[in-house]
Amino acid sequence: xxxxxQPPSVSVSPGQTARITCSGDALPKKYPYWYQxxxxxxxxxxxYEDSKRPSGIPExxxxxxxxxxxxxxxxxxxxxxxxxxxxxxxxxxxLGVFGGGTKLxxx
Amino acid sequence: xxxxxxxxxxxxKPGSSVKxxxxxxxxxxxxxxxxxxxxxxxQGLEWMGRIIPILGIANYAQxxxxxxxxxxxxxxxxxxxxLSSLRSEDTAVYYCASSxxxxxxxxxxxxxxxxxxxS
Numbered sequence: 001x002x003x004x005x006q007p008p009s010v011s012v013s014p015g016q017t018a019r020i021t022c023s024g025d026a027l028p029k030k031y032p033y034w035y036q037x038x039x040x041x042x043x044x045x046x047x048y049e050d051s052k053r054p055s056g057i058p059e060x061x062x063x064x065x066x067x068x069x070x071x072x073x074x075x076x077x078x079x080x081x082x083x084x085x086x087x088x089x090x091x092x093x094x095l096g097v098f099g100g101g102t103k104l105x106x107x
Numbered sequence: 108x109x110x111x112x113x114x115x116x117x118x119x120k121p122g123s124s125v126k127x128x129x130x131x132x133x134x135x136x137x138x139x140x141x142x143x144x145x146x147x148x149x150q151g152l153e154w155m156g157r158i159i160p161i162l163g164i165a166n167y168a169q170x171x172x173x174x175x176x177x178x179x180x181x182x183x184x185x186x187x188x189x190l191s192s193l194r195s196e197d198t199a200v201y202y203c204a205s206s207x208x209x210x211x212x213x214x215x216x217x218x219x220x221x222x223x224x225x226s
Contacts (some may be wrong), residue, residue, distance in 0.1 A: 001169060001170075035152070037152070042202055042218060042219055043144075043152065043204075043216060045206075045214040048212050048214070049212070052212065054212060054213075054214065055211060084151075086151065086152050088152075094166065095154070095166060095167075095169070096142065096154035096168070097154055097168075098144075098151060098152040098153065098154055099151075100151050101152070
């Protein structure tokens with residue numbers, strides 16, 4: 001079955017740039033999406049269709065892709081950005097799949 | 108602004124079934140995609156399947172094929188996810204999510220429903 005691979009954890013100091021990667025064979029043809037999930041809360045979409053930001057999401061969140069890898073970048077990470085981040089995409093059949101998640105620590 | 112309200116927590120016996128509802132209000136229901144995602148305790152998100160109510164066709168993750176049924180009632184703007192042959196590993200928070208294009212891309216999630224499978 002199709003898999004999206006993320007690093008388990010990323011750690012940065014406040015104000016630094018955090019980069020979270022997501023690799024998958026179908027990413028050159030299927031858009032990645034990124035979700036933020038804080039403890040005990042439902043996920044929130046922060047990036048859709050590779051690099052688009054939904055209304056209300058701070059500009060410090062950006063997305064990009066190159067080949068089989070997508071990257072979520074948080075420029076000037078803040079303490080409130082500490083959360084689990086999940087990439088999401090679809091396989092060649094259009095069925096959804098989430099990456100394993102990356103715990104972002106900002107301290 | 109779409110609001111999704113899910114049914115309450117459930118405790119089920121192994122081998123039984125559970126049906127979780129997700130009622131939408133405040134926006135477009137029929138033309139948006141309703142997805143179901145679950146999260147076991149301390150684990151990541153797991154996509155289960157989706158339905159577009161206006162089409163009435165559901166797609167399921169291979170892992171859940173034959174065990175999950177996703178339906179939608181356009182008249183009440185409510186989606187349902189039924190999971191059968193429950194086992195302890197199905198203990199999780201189950202989320203519904205609604206996504207689609209209006210004036211921009213929109214993505215809304217329900218509050219989650221905890222399903223506990225225990226003998």
